[in-house]
Amino acid sequence: xxxxxxxxxxxxxxxxxxxxxxxxxxxxxxxxxxxxxxxxxxxxxxxxxxxxxxxxxxxxxxxxxxxxxxxxxxxxxxxxxxxxxxxxxxxxxxxxxxxxxxxxxxxxxxxxxxxxxxxxxxxxxxxxxxxxxxxxxxxxxxxxxxxxxxxxxxxxxxxxxxxxxxxxxxxxxxxxxxxxxxxxxxxx
Numbered sequence: 445x446x447x448x449x450x451x452x453x454x455x456x457x458x459x460x461x462x463x464x465x466x467x468x469x470x471x472x473x474x475x476x477x478x479x480x481x482x483x484x485x486x487x488x489x490x491x492x493x494x495x496x497x498x499x500x501x502x503x504x505x506x507x508x509x510x511x512x513x514x515x516x517x518x519x520x521x522x523x524x525x526x527x528x529x530x531x532x533x534x535x536x537x538x539x540x541x542x543x544x545x546x547x548x549x550x551x552x553x554x555x556x557x558x559x560x561x562x563x564x565x566x567x568x569x570x571x572x573x574x575x576x577x578x579x580x581x582x583x584x585x586x587x588x589x590x591x592x593x594x595x596x597x598x599x600x601x602x603x604x605x606x607x608x609x610x611x612x613x614x615x616x617x618x619x620x621x622x623x624x625x626x627x628x629x630x631x632x
Contacts, residue, residue, distance in 0.1 A: 454533070455524050462517030469510050508545050515544030566625045568594045569601065573618050573632065580604060580611040580629065590617060590627060603627040 519540030
């Protein structure tokens with residue numbers, strides 16, 4: 445710590461902030477990955493939107509504070525030799541800290557999108573277009589199969605048609621009804 449005593453007081457302050465916050469951040473990160481803490485300090489709606497909880501006070505969480513101080517401390521240290529004006533340096537360090545908080549929330553928003561429910565419901569295929577994969581007999585005289593893209597994935601589903609002609613491989617169709625998990629399609 446004797447090395448820090450010979451530094452400019454502002455630079456020393458940045459170091460006094462950056463070192464303990466960095467250690468805390470490392471411990472916090474390790475605990476998050478090994479399950480020692482919850483996802484932490486933010487909430488996610490069912491649709492994956494990241495929010496700040498029920499009040500503005502939730503915005504000022506421990507993780508947000510750690511991220512801000514991490515950006516503030518290391519930003520101040522990195523920019524100290526480049527910015528001679530101390531008020532400008534402090535302002536820029538504050539902006540770097542706020543940038544760290546914003547980046548943290550953007551990363552979490554992306555992570556929560558990965559946690560979305562990816563289960564398929566046949567109703568999601570309604571009014572979608574599909575391509576006949578196996579011939580669909582006319583007048584509901586049997587089942588065929590279609591390839592349909594729902595929710596970003598392609599699925600192969602049973603299908604029937606009310607039409608007077610059979611629908612052959614690669615024919616474009618539209619889902620008009622769903623009965624007993626069987627798609628009722630018509631030629632486009």
